[in-house]
Amino acid sequence: MTISAAAAAKGGNLSVLERFEPVIGIEVHVELATESKIFCGCSTAFGAAPNTHVCPVCLGMPGVLPVLNRRVIDYALRAALALGCRITPVSQFARKNYFYPDLPKGYQITQYERSLAYDGSLSIEADLGARDVRIARINIEEEAAKSFHVDEAGSDGFSLIDFNRSGVPLIEIVSEPDLRSPEEARAYLTKLRNVILYTGVSDCKMQEGSFRFDVNVSLRQRGSAEYGNLVEIKNLNSFRSAARALEHEIARQAAELTAGRRIPRETRTWDEANGRTVSMRSKEESMDYRYFPEPDLVLLRVDDDWLAKVKAEMPVLPDGRRTQLMQEYGLSDYLAGVLVADLAMGQYFDATVEALVSKAAKDAQGGVVDGVARGQIGVMAANWVTGDVAAMANAAGLDFANLPLTPAGLADLLGLVRAGKISGKMAKELLPEVWASGKTASLLVQEKGLAQVSDEGQIAAIVAQVLAANAEAVESYLAGKDRALGFLVGQVMKASRGKANPAMANQLVLAELARRQES
Numbered sequence: 001m002t003i004s005a006a007a008a009a010k011g012g013n014l015s016v017l018e019r020f021e022p023v024i025g026i027e028v029h030v031e032l033a034t035e036s037k038i039f040c041g042c043s044t045a046f047g048a049a050p051n052t053h054v055c056p057v058c059l060g061m062p063g064v065l066p067v068l069n070r071r072v073i074d075y076a077l078r079a080a081l082a083l084g085c086r087i088t089p090v091s092q093f094a095r096k097n098y099f100y101p102d103l104p105k106g107y108q109i110t111q112y113e114r115s116l117a118y119d120g121s122l123s124i125e126a127d128l129g130a131r132d133v134r135i136a137r138i139n140i141e142e143e144a145a146k147s148f149h150v151d152e153a154g155s156d157g158f159s160l161i162d163f164n165r166s167g168v169p170l171i172e173i174v175s176e177p178d179l180r181s182p183e184e185a186r187a188y189l190t191k192l193r194n195v196i197l198y199t200g201v202s203d204c205k206m207q208e209g210s211f212r213f214d215v216n217v218s219l220r221q222r223g224s225a226e227y228g229n230l231v232e233i234k235n236l237n238s239f240r241s242a243a244r245a246l247e248h249e250i251a252r253q254a255a256e257l258t259a260g261r262r263i264p265r266e267t268r269t270w271d272e273a274n275g276r277t278v279s280m281r282s283k284e285e286s287m288d289y290r291y292f293p294e295p296d297l298v299l300l301r302v303d304d305d306w307l308a309k310v311k312a313e314m315p316v317l318p319d320g321r322r323t324q325l326m327q328e329y330g331l332s333d334y335l336a337g338v339l340v341a342d343l344a345m346g347q348y349f350d351a352t353v354e355a356l357v358s359k360a361a362k363d364a365q366g367g368v369v370d371g372v373a374r375g376q377i378g379v380m381a382a383n384w385v386t387g388d389v390a391a392m393a394n395a396a397g398l399d400f401a402n403l404p405l406t407p408a409g410l411a412d413l414l415g416l417v418r419a420g421k422i423s424g425k426m427a428k429e430l431l432p433e434v435w436a437s438g439k440t441a442s443l444l445v446q447e448k449g450l451a452q453v454s455d456e457g458q459i460a461a462i463v464a465q466v467l468a469a470n471a472e473a474v475e476s477y478l479a480g481k482d483r484a485l486g487f488l489v490g491q492v493m494k495a496s497r498g499k500a501n502p503a504m505a506n507q508l509v510l511a512e513l514a515r516r517q518e519s
Contacts, residue, residue, distance in 0.1 A: 020219040020257065022250050023227055024179035028192060030171050030202045031143065031210040032075045038142050038169035039066030039109070046208050050162040058167035060104030065296050072140060072169040075201035076116055077302065077310045079171055080138050082199045082317055083192075085120030090301050093140075093294035101161055102145040110141035110172070112291045116300070122175075122195070123319075126187035133188050134176035143168035146209075165209075171201075177216070177227070182246035185215060186239045190341075191318075197343045198317050206237060215242055218263070219253045228253075228263060233277055235269040245270040249277050321346065329353075329378025338386045344400035345385060348407055352381045355411030360418070380414060388431055405435045413441035421445065423502055456508070459492070459500050463508045466491045478517055485509065 037044055040057035056064045080087060094112040120135030145166040151157040173192065179185050193204050193211055204211040213236060218228035233249060236242045253263050265283040270276075316324065318340045325336040339346045356377045361367045369377075389410065393403055413434060416422045422430070422445060434441050467474050470491060477484035485506075492505045 017254075019222060020254050021222050021224075022180055022246070023177045023218050023220055024181075024185050024246065025177035025216045026175045026179070026185060026188060026213055027216070028173040028175075028189070028211070028213040030079070030173065030196055030204065032072055032169040032171065033200070033202050033210075034069060034071045034075065034169055036069060037167035038069050038072050038140075039167055042167065044168050046205075048164055050160075051164060053164040054166070058104075059163055060106075060166075066109065068297060068300070069169065073116075073300065073302070074310055075169075075199075076138065076140050076171050077307065078199050078314060079173075079196060079201050080117035080120065081311060081314060082195050083117075083120035083122055083135050083138070083173070085117035085135055085138055087117050087302055087307060088114060089303070090114070090299050091116045092299055093297045094291045095294050096141075097290045098288075100144070101159065102147045102166070104145065104163065104166060108142060108144065109294055109297070111139040115139045116302075122188065122191055124184065124187040124191050127181055127183040131178065131184065133178045133184075136174045136176050139172040139174070141170050141172055142166075143170050177218075182243040182250070185246055186243045189213060189239050189242060194318050194341060194343065198315060198321070200315060212236075213242065215246060217246055217249050217253070219250065219257060228257075229265045230283065231263065231265070231277075232267045232283060233270055234267060234280070235272075237272075241270060241272055244275060245277060248275060252277065325378075325382075328375075329382065330375045331379060331382050335379075335382045335386060339382060342400065345390065348389075348400040348403070349381055349385045351407035352385060352410050352414070353378055355408050356381060356414055356418070359411060359415045363419070377418075380418070381410075384410065384414060388428060392432070392435060403435075404438065405431075409434060409440060416441055416445060420501060423498065425502075426498055456504065459496070459504055460508050460512075462492055462495050462500060463505070463512055466495055467509075467512060474513065474516070477513055485513070488513075 031044075034044055036042060037058055040055050042055050042058055043053045045053065057066060077087065091111060092114040093109055095107040096110045096112070097107040099106055115137040117138040118136065120138070121132045122135060123130065123132050125131075143165050145161050145163045148160040148162065149157065150160065175188065179188060196202050196211070197204050202210055206212070215233050215236065216230050217233065218230045220226060220228045231249060231253070233245050236245060249268070256263055267280045267283050268277040269280050271278050322333075322336045322340045325331045325339060326333065331339075339349050353374075357369050357374060360369045360373060360377065364373075389403070389405065392405075393400060413427055413430065417424055417427050422441075427441070430441050430444055433439070433444060437444070439447075466488060470488060473484045473487050473491075477488070488509050489502070489506050492509060493500055493502065496505075
Protein backbone atom coordinates (compact mmCIF):
# COMPACT_ATOMS: atom_id res chain seq x y z
CA MET A 1 0.00 0.00 0.00
CA THR A 2 1.33 3.40 -0.98
CA ILE A 3 0.89 6.10 1.64
CA SER A 4 1.78 9.76 1.18
CA ALA A 5 4.54 11.46 3.11
CA ALA A 6 2.05 12.75 5.68
CA ALA A 7 1.63 9.17 6.87
CA ALA A 8 5.30 8.79 7.65
CA ALA A 9 4.84 10.49 11.01
CA LYS A 10 6.03 8.35 13.88
CA GLY A 11 4.10 7.44 16.99
CA GLY A 12 6.53 6.23 19.65
CA ASN A 13 8.89 3.80 17.98
CA LEU A 14 6.32 2.46 15.50
CA SER A 15 5.36 3.87 12.11
CA VAL A 16 1.68 4.66 11.57
CA LEU A 17 1.23 1.65 9.30
CA GLU A 18 2.57 -0.60 12.05
CA ARG A 19 0.28 1.01 14.60
CA PHE A 20 -2.95 1.39 12.57
CA GLU A 21 -4.88 -0.89 10.24
CA PRO A 22 -7.18 0.57 7.57
CA VAL A 23 -10.72 -0.84 7.49
CA ILE A 24 -12.49 -0.19 4.19
CA GLY A 25 -15.97 -0.91 2.88
CA ILE A 26 -17.52 0.18 -0.41
CA GLU A 27 -21.05 0.99 -1.55
CA VAL A 28 -21.53 0.68 -5.31
CA HIS A 29 -24.55 1.95 -7.23
CA VAL A 30 -25.17 0.25 -10.58
CA GLU A 31 -27.76 1.59 -13.03
CA LEU A 32 -29.58 -1.33 -14.63
CA ALA A 33 -29.82 -1.40 -18.42
CA THR A 34 -33.59 -1.70 -18.67
CA GLU A 35 -35.40 0.17 -21.44
CA SER A 36 -37.87 1.77 -19.03
CA LYS A 37 -37.70 3.10 -15.50
CA ILE A 38 -38.34 1.15 -12.34
CA PHE A 39 -41.88 2.36 -11.58
CA CYS A 40 -43.10 3.85 -14.88
CA GLY A 41 -42.77 3.41 -18.64
CA CYS A 42 -40.45 6.37 -19.30
CA SER A 43 -37.29 5.71 -21.29
CA THR A 44 -33.95 5.28 -19.52
CA ALA A 45 -31.92 6.26 -22.63
CA PHE A 46 -28.91 8.42 -21.75
CA GLY A 47 -28.26 11.80 -23.35
CA ALA A 48 -31.82 12.98 -24.16
CA ALA A 49 -32.75 16.65 -23.89
CA PRO A 50 -33.40 17.61 -20.25
CA ASN A 51 -36.80 16.72 -18.79
CA THR A 52 -38.08 14.88 -21.88
CA HIS A 53 -38.16 11.34 -20.41
CA VAL A 54 -40.54 12.17 -17.58
CA CYS A 55 -44.12 11.52 -16.46
CA PRO A 56 -46.22 12.19 -13.34
CA VAL A 57 -44.82 9.05 -11.66
CA CYS A 58 -41.11 9.87 -11.94
CA LEU A 59 -41.84 13.53 -11.28
CA GLY A 60 -43.44 12.58 -7.94
CA MET A 61 -46.82 14.16 -8.66
CA PRO A 62 -49.53 13.66 -6.02
CA GLY A 63 -52.00 10.85 -6.54
CA VAL A 64 -49.87 8.59 -8.78
CA LEU A 65 -48.83 5.04 -7.92
CA PRO A 66 -45.62 3.17 -8.76
CA VAL A 67 -45.82 -0.06 -10.81
CA LEU A 68 -42.74 -2.30 -10.44
CA ASN A 69 -40.81 -3.20 -13.61
CA ARG A 70 -40.31 -6.99 -13.58
CA ARG A 71 -37.14 -6.77 -15.71
CA VAL A 72 -35.51 -4.78 -12.91
CA ILE A 73 -35.95 -7.75 -10.58
CA ASP A 74 -34.65 -10.18 -13.22
CA TYR A 75 -31.50 -8.09 -13.63
CA ALA A 76 -31.02 -7.59 -9.90
CA LEU A 77 -31.36 -11.35 -9.33
CA ARG A 78 -28.81 -12.06 -12.04
CA ALA A 79 -26.29 -9.70 -10.43
CA ALA A 80 -26.97 -11.22 -7.00
CA LEU A 81 -26.41 -14.77 -8.27
CA ALA A 82 -23.19 -13.69 -10.01
CA LEU A 83 -21.92 -12.51 -6.62
CA GLY A 84 -22.91 -15.72 -4.85
CA CYS A 85 -25.63 -14.02 -2.79
CA ARG A 86 -28.51 -15.66 -1.02
CA ILE A 87 -31.90 -14.52 -2.31
CA THR A 88 -34.52 -13.29 0.14
CA PRO A 89 -37.77 -15.13 -0.72
CA VAL A 90 -39.89 -12.19 0.45
CA SER A 91 -38.25 -8.75 0.33
CA GLN A 92 -39.74 -5.34 0.89
CA PHE A 93 -39.41 -1.80 -0.41
CA ALA A 94 -39.02 1.11 1.98
CA ARG A 95 -39.09 4.88 1.91
CA LYS A 96 -35.83 6.64 2.68
CA ASN A 97 -36.83 10.16 3.69
CA TYR A 98 -34.62 13.15 3.08
CA PHE A 99 -35.03 16.52 1.41
CA TYR A 100 -32.94 17.47 -1.58
CA PRO A 101 -34.00 19.20 -4.80
CA ASP A 102 -33.14 16.16 -6.98
CA LEU A 103 -35.61 13.97 -5.05
CA PRO A 104 -39.06 15.01 -6.30
CA LYS A 105 -41.17 13.01 -3.79
CA GLY A 106 -39.08 14.02 -0.78
CA TYR A 107 -38.16 10.37 -0.30
CA GLN A 108 -36.42 7.59 -2.24
CA ILE A 109 -37.95 4.16 -2.75
CA THR A 110 -35.28 1.66 -1.77
CA GLN A 111 -34.87 -1.41 0.44
CA TYR A 112 -33.74 -1.39 4.03
CA GLU A 113 -34.43 -4.22 6.48
CA ARG A 114 -35.46 -6.84 3.91
CA SER A 115 -33.06 -6.58 0.97
CA LEU A 116 -33.43 -8.64 -2.21
CA ALA A 117 -30.12 -10.46 -1.62
CA TYR A 118 -27.45 -10.86 1.05
CA ASP A 119 -24.39 -12.84 2.13
CA GLY A 120 -22.39 -12.94 -1.12
CA SER A 121 -18.68 -12.66 -1.82
CA LEU A 122 -16.17 -11.63 -4.44
CA SER A 123 -12.63 -13.02 -4.65
CA ILE A 124 -9.84 -10.53 -5.36
CA GLU A 125 -6.06 -10.52 -5.47
CA ALA A 126 -4.06 -7.40 -4.71
CA ASP A 127 -1.03 -6.17 -2.78
CA LEU A 128 -1.95 -8.12 0.35
CA GLY A 129 -2.64 -11.38 -1.49
CA ALA A 130 -5.87 -13.23 -2.25
CA ARG A 131 -8.99 -12.39 -0.27
CA ASP A 132 -12.74 -13.06 -0.36
CA VAL A 133 -14.62 -9.81 0.15
CA ARG A 134 -18.06 -10.38 1.65
CA ILE A 135 -21.11 -8.76 0.09
CA ALA A 136 -23.42 -7.68 2.90
CA ARG A 137 -26.51 -7.00 0.79
CA ILE A 138 -27.90 -5.92 -2.56
CA ASN A 139 -30.77 -3.43 -2.52
CA ILE A 140 -33.03 -2.35 -5.37
CA GLU A 141 -33.79 1.36 -5.48
CA GLU A 142 -34.70 4.25 -7.72
CA GLU A 143 -32.26 6.84 -9.03
CA ALA A 144 -32.55 10.52 -8.11
CA ALA A 145 -32.62 13.33 -10.64
CA LYS A 146 -29.45 15.14 -11.72
CA SER A 147 -28.50 18.59 -10.45
CA PHE A 148 -26.55 21.12 -12.48
CA HIS A 149 -24.95 23.94 -10.54
CA VAL A 150 -24.34 27.04 -12.66
CA ASP A 151 -22.06 29.92 -11.67
CA GLU A 152 -22.45 33.07 -13.73
CA ALA A 153 -20.33 36.19 -13.51
CA GLY A 154 -22.03 38.92 -11.50
CA SER A 155 -24.55 36.55 -9.87
CA ASP A 156 -24.74 34.15 -6.95
CA GLY A 157 -25.28 31.30 -9.39
CA PHE A 158 -28.22 28.93 -9.57
CA SER A 159 -29.07 25.23 -9.96
CA LEU A 160 -31.07 23.34 -12.58
CA ILE A 161 -32.64 19.88 -12.27
CA ASP A 162 -32.93 17.29 -15.04
CA PHE A 163 -35.51 14.65 -14.08
CA ASN A 164 -34.70 12.28 -16.96
CA ARG A 165 -32.62 10.19 -14.55
CA SER A 166 -35.26 10.20 -11.81
CA GLY A 167 -36.64 6.69 -11.45
CA VAL A 168 -33.89 4.90 -13.38
CA PRO A 169 -33.45 1.52 -11.65
CA LEU A 170 -30.40 0.91 -9.46
CA ILE A 171 -28.92 -1.85 -7.42
CA GLU A 172 -26.85 -0.88 -4.40
CA ILE A 173 -24.08 -3.40 -3.67
CA VAL A 174 -22.76 -3.00 -0.14
CA SER A 175 -19.58 -4.77 0.92
CA GLU A 176 -18.59 -5.70 4.43
CA PRO A 177 -15.57 -3.74 5.77
CA ASP A 178 -13.17 -6.45 4.59
CA LEU A 179 -10.72 -4.39 2.54
CA ARG A 180 -7.41 -3.36 4.07
CA SER A 181 -5.60 -1.19 1.50
CA PRO A 182 -6.28 1.25 -1.35
CA GLU A 183 -5.01 -1.34 -3.84
CA GLU A 184 -7.47 -3.91 -2.49
CA ALA A 185 -10.25 -1.36 -2.95
CA ARG A 186 -9.16 -0.76 -6.54
CA ALA A 187 -8.99 -4.52 -7.20
CA TYR A 188 -12.45 -5.01 -5.71
CA LEU A 189 -14.03 -2.26 -7.82
CA THR A 190 -12.30 -3.48 -10.98
CA LYS A 191 -13.40 -7.09 -10.44
CA LEU A 192 -16.93 -6.11 -9.43
CA ARG A 193 -17.41 -3.95 -12.51
CA ASN A 194 -16.12 -6.77 -14.72
CA VAL A 195 -18.52 -9.29 -13.17
CA ILE A 196 -21.47 -6.93 -13.64
CA LEU A 197 -20.47 -6.31 -17.26
CA TYR A 198 -20.39 -10.06 -17.91
CA THR A 199 -23.92 -10.45 -16.52
CA GLY A 200 -25.18 -7.91 -19.08
CA VAL A 201 -27.37 -6.09 -16.56
CA SER A 202 -25.53 -2.75 -16.92
CA ASP A 203 -23.11 -1.04 -19.26
CA CYS A 204 -21.19 0.21 -16.18
CA LYS A 205 -20.16 3.43 -17.96
CA MET A 206 -18.65 5.52 -15.21
CA GLN A 207 -18.62 8.62 -17.41
CA GLU A 208 -22.42 8.34 -17.66
CA GLY A 209 -22.95 7.53 -13.99
CA SER A 210 -23.93 3.90 -14.56
CA PHE A 211 -21.32 2.66 -12.06
CA ARG A 212 -20.73 4.92 -9.06
CA PHE A 213 -19.29 4.26 -5.65
CA ASP A 214 -18.58 5.72 -2.23
CA VAL A 215 -15.87 4.35 0.03
CA ASN A 216 -15.95 4.14 3.81
CA VAL A 217 -12.70 4.05 5.75
CA SER A 218 -11.59 4.05 9.36
CA LEU A 219 -8.38 3.17 11.20
CA ARG A 220 -8.01 0.91 14.19
CA GLN A 221 -5.11 -0.16 16.35
CA ARG A 222 -3.29 -3.18 14.93
CA GLY A 223 -4.61 -6.32 16.59
CA SER A 224 -7.80 -4.63 17.77
CA ALA A 225 -11.24 -5.99 16.82
CA GLU A 226 -12.92 -2.66 17.50
CA TYR A 227 -13.60 -0.38 14.54
CA GLY A 228 -12.71 3.30 14.49
CA ASN A 229 -15.12 6.05 13.47
CA LEU A 230 -16.20 5.66 9.85
CA VAL A 231 -15.56 8.38 7.26
CA GLU A 232 -17.44 8.22 3.95
CA ILE A 233 -15.80 9.66 0.83
CA LYS A 234 -17.95 10.80 -2.09
CA ASN A 235 -17.32 12.33 -5.54
CA LEU A 236 -15.10 9.49 -6.80
CA ASN A 237 -15.18 9.14 -10.57
CA SER A 238 -12.52 6.53 -11.27
CA PHE A 239 -10.75 3.60 -9.66
CA ARG A 240 -7.59 5.69 -9.58
CA SER A 241 -9.32 8.51 -7.72
CA ALA A 242 -10.71 5.98 -5.21
CA ALA A 243 -7.21 4.67 -4.48
CA ARG A 244 -5.78 8.19 -4.23
CA ALA A 245 -8.59 9.35 -1.95
CA LEU A 246 -8.05 6.39 0.34
CA GLU A 247 -4.30 6.97 0.47
CA HIS A 248 -4.86 10.57 1.47
CA GLU A 249 -7.61 9.80 3.97
CA ILE A 250 -5.63 7.01 5.66
CA ALA A 251 -2.69 9.39 6.01
CA ARG A 252 -4.94 12.18 7.34
CA GLN A 253 -6.62 9.96 9.92
CA ALA A 254 -3.30 8.47 10.99
CA ALA A 255 -1.86 11.94 11.55
CA GLU A 256 -4.93 12.95 13.60
CA LEU A 257 -4.83 9.81 15.74
CA THR A 258 -1.07 10.11 16.25
CA ALA A 259 -1.63 13.66 17.52
CA GLY A 260 -4.20 12.36 19.99
CA ARG A 261 -7.24 13.81 18.21
CA ARG A 262 -10.53 12.00 17.66
CA ILE A 263 -11.82 11.16 14.15
CA PRO A 264 -15.46 12.31 13.84
CA ARG A 265 -18.00 10.28 11.84
CA GLU A 266 -18.50 12.38 8.74
CA THR A 267 -18.98 12.49 5.00
CA ARG A 268 -16.12 14.00 3.01
CA THR A 269 -15.76 14.78 -0.69
CA TRP A 270 -12.71 14.08 -2.83
CA ASP A 271 -11.04 17.18 -4.27
CA GLU A 272 -9.34 15.71 -7.33
CA ALA A 273 -7.56 18.92 -8.31
CA ASN A 274 -5.86 19.32 -4.94
CA GLY A 275 -5.54 15.63 -4.07
CA ARG A 276 -7.31 15.81 -0.72
CA THR A 277 -10.58 15.00 1.03
CA VAL A 278 -12.75 17.87 2.28
CA SER A 279 -15.41 17.71 5.00
CA MET A 280 -19.02 17.99 3.77
CA ARG A 281 -21.25 17.15 6.75
CA SER A 282 -21.59 14.86 9.73
CA LYS A 283 -22.37 11.24 8.80
CA GLU A 284 -26.07 10.40 8.69
CA GLU A 285 -27.36 7.47 10.71
CA SER A 286 -30.20 5.22 9.55
CA MET A 287 -32.52 6.95 12.05
CA ASP A 288 -31.95 10.23 10.22
CA TYR A 289 -33.70 8.82 7.15
CA ARG A 290 -36.83 7.68 9.07
CA TYR A 291 -37.18 4.49 7.04
CA PHE A 292 -40.60 2.87 6.91
CA PRO A 293 -42.20 0.26 4.61
CA GLU A 294 -43.36 1.59 1.23
CA PRO A 295 -47.18 1.51 1.45
CA ASP A 296 -47.74 1.74 -2.33
CA LEU A 297 -45.85 -1.47 -3.19
CA VAL A 298 -46.67 -5.01 -2.14
CA LEU A 299 -44.07 -7.42 -0.78
CA LEU A 300 -41.71 -8.78 -3.46
CA ARG A 301 -41.90 -12.58 -3.60
CA VAL A 302 -39.27 -14.52 -5.58
CA ASP A 303 -40.38 -18.12 -5.85
CA ASP A 304 -38.32 -21.14 -6.94
CA ASP A 305 -39.61 -21.09 -10.52
CA TRP A 306 -38.66 -17.43 -10.99
CA LEU A 307 -35.21 -18.01 -9.54
CA ALA A 308 -34.69 -21.14 -11.67
CA LYS A 309 -35.53 -19.16 -14.81
CA VAL A 310 -32.95 -16.49 -13.95
CA LYS A 311 -30.33 -19.14 -13.16
CA ALA A 312 -30.93 -20.80 -16.54
CA GLU A 313 -30.16 -17.51 -18.28
CA MET A 314 -26.93 -16.82 -16.40
CA PRO A 315 -23.93 -16.20 -18.70
CA VAL A 316 -20.41 -17.47 -18.11
CA LEU A 317 -18.70 -15.18 -15.60
CA PRO A 318 -15.06 -13.95 -15.67
CA ASP A 319 -13.50 -16.72 -13.58
CA GLY A 320 -15.28 -19.43 -15.56
CA ARG A 321 -14.42 -17.74 -18.83
CA ARG A 322 -10.74 -17.65 -17.87
CA THR A 323 -10.77 -21.41 -17.27
CA GLN A 324 -12.57 -21.94 -20.59
CA LEU A 325 -9.93 -20.02 -22.54
CA MET A 326 -7.10 -21.96 -20.96
CA GLN A 327 -8.75 -25.32 -21.59
CA GLU A 328 -10.08 -24.65 -25.09
CA TYR A 329 -7.05 -22.94 -26.60
CA GLY A 330 -4.24 -23.78 -24.22
CA LEU A 331 -3.74 -20.10 -23.42
CA SER A 332 -1.42 -19.16 -20.58
CA ASP A 333 -2.97 -17.94 -17.35
CA TYR A 334 -1.62 -14.47 -18.16
CA LEU A 335 -3.11 -14.26 -21.67
CA ALA A 336 -6.45 -15.62 -20.50
CA GLY A 337 -6.46 -13.11 -17.64
CA VAL A 338 -5.83 -10.17 -19.97
CA LEU A 339 -8.67 -11.22 -22.28
CA VAL A 340 -11.09 -11.78 -19.40
CA ALA A 341 -10.27 -8.46 -17.73
CA ASP A 342 -11.72 -6.52 -20.68
CA LEU A 343 -15.11 -7.83 -21.85
CA ALA A 344 -14.97 -5.96 -25.17
CA MET A 345 -11.46 -7.28 -25.85
CA GLY A 346 -12.61 -10.81 -25.07
CA GLN A 347 -15.54 -10.48 -27.45
CA TYR A 348 -13.22 -9.11 -30.14
CA PHE A 349 -10.93 -12.11 -29.61
CA ASP A 350 -13.85 -14.56 -29.88
CA ALA A 351 -15.02 -12.99 -33.15
CA THR A 352 -11.48 -13.04 -34.57
CA VAL A 353 -11.04 -16.73 -33.69
CA GLU A 354 -14.37 -17.71 -35.24
CA ALA A 355 -13.53 -15.82 -38.44
CA LEU A 356 -10.12 -17.55 -38.59
CA VAL A 357 -11.63 -20.97 -37.88
CA SER A 358 -14.22 -20.42 -40.59
CA LYS A 359 -11.47 -19.47 -43.02
CA ALA A 360 -9.38 -22.50 -42.02
CA ALA A 361 -12.39 -24.82 -42.39
CA LYS A 362 -12.80 -23.78 -46.03
CA ASP A 363 -9.19 -24.79 -46.69
CA ALA A 364 -9.23 -27.98 -44.61
CA GLN A 365 -10.08 -31.42 -45.91
CA GLY A 366 -13.71 -32.17 -45.12
CA GLY A 367 -14.16 -28.62 -43.85
CA VAL A 368 -13.20 -29.63 -40.30
CA VAL A 369 -10.71 -27.82 -38.05
CA ASP A 370 -9.34 -30.16 -35.40
CA GLY A 371 -8.64 -29.23 -31.80
CA VAL A 372 -4.91 -28.75 -32.36
CA ALA A 373 -5.45 -26.28 -35.21
CA ARG A 374 -8.14 -24.46 -33.23
CA GLY A 375 -5.76 -24.14 -30.29
CA GLN A 376 -3.04 -22.74 -32.56
CA ILE A 377 -5.52 -20.24 -33.98
CA GLY A 378 -6.57 -19.22 -30.46
CA VAL A 379 -2.99 -18.63 -29.29
CA MET A 380 -2.15 -16.66 -32.43
CA ALA A 381 -5.27 -14.47 -32.10
CA ALA A 382 -4.71 -13.94 -28.37
CA ASN A 383 -1.12 -12.77 -28.90
CA TRP A 384 -2.15 -10.32 -31.60
CA VAL A 385 -5.25 -9.00 -29.83
CA THR A 386 -3.53 -8.47 -26.47
CA GLY A 387 -0.31 -7.26 -28.10
CA ASP A 388 -0.23 -5.24 -31.32
CA VAL A 389 -3.95 -4.48 -31.56
CA ALA A 390 -4.25 -3.51 -27.89
CA ALA A 391 -1.21 -1.22 -28.21
CA MET A 392 -2.75 0.57 -31.18
CA ALA A 393 -6.12 0.85 -29.40
CA ASN A 394 -4.44 2.39 -26.33
CA ALA A 395 -2.48 4.83 -28.47
CA ALA A 396 -5.68 5.92 -30.21
CA GLY A 397 -7.66 6.10 -26.96
CA LEU A 398 -10.22 3.57 -28.24
CA ASP A 399 -11.85 0.57 -26.62
CA PHE A 400 -12.32 -2.72 -28.43
CA ALA A 401 -15.98 -2.03 -29.13
CA ASN A 402 -15.03 0.87 -31.43
CA LEU A 403 -11.91 -0.14 -33.36
CA PRO A 404 -11.55 0.71 -37.05
CA LEU A 405 -10.03 -2.75 -37.50
CA THR A 406 -12.82 -5.31 -37.30
CA PRO A 407 -12.30 -8.89 -36.09
CA ALA A 408 -12.88 -9.99 -39.70
CA GLY A 409 -10.16 -7.59 -40.84
CA LEU A 410 -7.68 -8.96 -38.29
CA ALA A 411 -8.64 -12.52 -39.23
CA ASP A 412 -7.92 -11.72 -42.88
CA LEU A 413 -4.44 -10.48 -41.94
CA LEU A 414 -3.69 -13.46 -39.71
CA GLY A 415 -5.10 -15.85 -42.28
CA LEU A 416 -2.43 -14.66 -44.75
CA VAL A 417 0.25 -15.47 -42.17
CA ARG A 418 -1.20 -18.92 -41.48
CA ALA A 419 -1.37 -19.66 -45.19
CA GLY A 420 2.28 -18.64 -45.63
CA LYS A 421 1.38 -15.81 -48.00
CA ILE A 422 3.08 -13.16 -45.84
CA SER A 423 5.49 -13.38 -42.92
CA GLY A 424 4.65 -12.40 -39.37
CA LYS A 425 7.05 -9.46 -39.69
CA MET A 426 5.29 -8.28 -42.82
CA ALA A 427 1.92 -8.64 -41.09
CA LYS A 428 3.09 -6.32 -38.31
CA GLU A 429 4.22 -3.79 -40.91
CA LEU A 430 0.86 -4.02 -42.71
CA LEU A 431 -1.26 -3.70 -39.57
CA PRO A 432 -1.13 0.13 -39.26
CA GLU A 433 -2.10 0.55 -42.92
CA VAL A 434 -4.97 -1.92 -42.62
CA TRP A 435 -6.07 -0.04 -39.48
CA ALA A 436 -5.90 3.40 -41.10
CA SER A 437 -7.06 2.68 -44.64
CA GLY A 438 -9.95 0.33 -44.04
CA LYS A 439 -8.61 -1.88 -46.84
CA THR A 440 -8.20 -5.59 -46.22
CA ALA A 441 -4.74 -7.03 -45.84
CA SER A 442 -5.42 -9.30 -48.82
CA LEU A 443 -6.10 -6.29 -51.03
CA LEU A 444 -3.01 -4.41 -49.82
CA VAL A 445 -0.79 -7.44 -50.39
CA GLN A 446 -2.15 -7.71 -53.92
CA GLU A 447 -1.79 -3.97 -54.64
CA LYS A 448 1.76 -3.78 -53.30
CA GLY A 449 2.94 -7.11 -54.63
CA LEU A 450 3.89 -8.26 -51.14
CA ALA A 451 2.90 -11.90 -51.39
CA GLN A 452 5.42 -14.18 -49.70
CA VAL A 453 7.59 -16.28 -51.99
CA SER A 454 7.45 -19.96 -51.10
CA ASP A 455 8.74 -21.31 -54.38
CA GLU A 456 11.81 -23.37 -53.51
CA GLY A 457 13.53 -22.70 -56.82
CA GLN A 458 13.20 -18.92 -56.52
CA ILE A 459 14.50 -18.86 -52.96
CA ALA A 460 17.35 -21.28 -53.80
CA ALA A 461 18.52 -18.90 -56.52
CA ILE A 462 18.57 -16.01 -54.02
CA VAL A 463 20.44 -18.18 -51.49
CA ALA A 464 23.13 -18.98 -54.08
CA GLN A 465 23.56 -15.26 -54.87
CA VAL A 466 23.80 -14.31 -51.18
CA LEU A 467 26.36 -17.02 -50.34
CA ALA A 468 28.46 -16.03 -53.33
CA ALA A 469 28.40 -12.37 -52.25
CA ASN A 470 29.24 -13.13 -48.60
CA ALA A 471 32.13 -15.60 -48.78
CA GLU A 472 33.62 -14.33 -45.51
CA ALA A 473 30.42 -15.09 -43.59
CA VAL A 474 30.23 -18.52 -45.23
CA GLU A 475 33.80 -19.31 -44.15
CA SER A 476 33.01 -18.06 -40.66
CA TYR A 477 30.08 -20.44 -40.37
CA LEU A 478 32.09 -23.36 -41.75
CA ALA A 479 34.75 -22.56 -39.14
CA GLY A 480 32.16 -23.16 -36.40
CA LYS A 481 30.78 -19.65 -35.79
CA ASP A 482 27.02 -20.34 -35.83
CA ARG A 483 26.08 -16.68 -35.52
CA ALA A 484 26.96 -16.23 -39.18
CA LEU A 485 23.88 -18.25 -40.09
CA GLY A 486 21.53 -15.53 -38.87
CA PHE A 487 23.42 -12.94 -40.89
CA LEU A 488 23.19 -15.01 -44.08
CA VAL A 489 19.46 -15.72 -43.66
CA GLY A 490 18.91 -12.00 -43.02
CA GLN A 491 20.70 -11.20 -46.27
CA VAL A 492 18.41 -13.62 -48.11
CA MET A 493 15.36 -11.88 -46.62
CA LYS A 494 16.81 -8.50 -47.56
CA ALA A 495 17.55 -9.60 -51.12
CA SER A 496 13.97 -10.87 -51.47
CA ARG A 497 12.63 -7.60 -50.01
CA GLY A 498 11.17 -9.59 -47.14
CA LYS A 499 9.09 -11.79 -49.41
CA ALA A 500 10.98 -15.05 -48.99
CA ASN A 501 9.37 -17.61 -46.72
CA PRO A 502 11.61 -17.28 -43.62
CA ALA A 503 11.46 -20.95 -42.68
CA MET A 504 12.25 -22.06 -46.20
CA ALA A 505 15.06 -19.51 -46.50
CA ASN A 506 16.62 -20.78 -43.27
CA GLN A 507 16.27 -24.39 -44.40
CA LEU A 508 17.84 -23.78 -47.82
CA VAL A 509 20.77 -21.76 -46.40
CA LEU A 510 21.47 -24.54 -43.88
CA ALA A 511 21.27 -27.21 -46.58
CA GLU A 512 23.69 -25.38 -48.89
CA LEU A 513 26.14 -24.70 -46.04
CA ALA A 514 25.99 -28.37 -45.01
CA ARG A 515 26.69 -29.43 -48.61
CA ARG A 516 29.73 -27.14 -48.73
CA GLN A 517 30.96 -28.40 -45.39
CA GLU A 518 30.83 -32.01 -46.60
CA SER A 519 32.68 -31.18 -49.82
